[in-house]
Amino acid sequence: MPRAATTSDAFNAVAEPRRREILNLLALEERPVSEIVARLGIEQPSVSKHLRVLRDTGLVHARRDGRQIFYRTNAEAIRPLHEWTETFARFWRHQLLRIKERAERKSRVN
Numbered sequence: 001m002p003r004a005a006t007t008s009d010a011f012n013a014v015a016e017p018r019r020r021e022i023l024n025l026l027a028l029e030e031r032p033v034s035e036i037v038a039r040l041g042i043e044q045p046s047v048s049k050h051l052r053v054l055r056d057t058g059l060v061h062a063r064r065d066g067r068q069i070f071y072r073t074n075a076e077a078i079r080p081l082h083e084w085t086e087t088f089a090r091f092w093r094h095q096l097l098r099i100k101e102r103a104e105r106k107s108r109v110n
């Protein structure tokens with residue numbers, strides 16, 4: 001089965017490490033493209049390409065203020081990603097609790 005186009009699927013969009021870095025930068029506040037470029041230390045055309053993919057998948061919103069374009073995350077579009085990863089987080093919390101319980105039982109026996 002062929003993969004969905006990156007521009008139409010949020011999971012494929014965040015598979016790229018640079019896009020995850022951009023989402024991390026935008027997690028708490030809106031930022032202009034120039035700041036994203038400076039923080040990542042990569043060329044502006046590359047950042048713009050990644051932002052376009054994130055925008056096309058709905059993961060970020062853009063607004064223009066004069067000559068600058070500001071980006072911010074779209075929490076509603078990110079929710080499915082969060083819900084999916086939370087499944088694994090619950091699994092690992094459960095597994096770590098089991099390991100801790102085994103270690104405690106073992107230490108009481110010794």
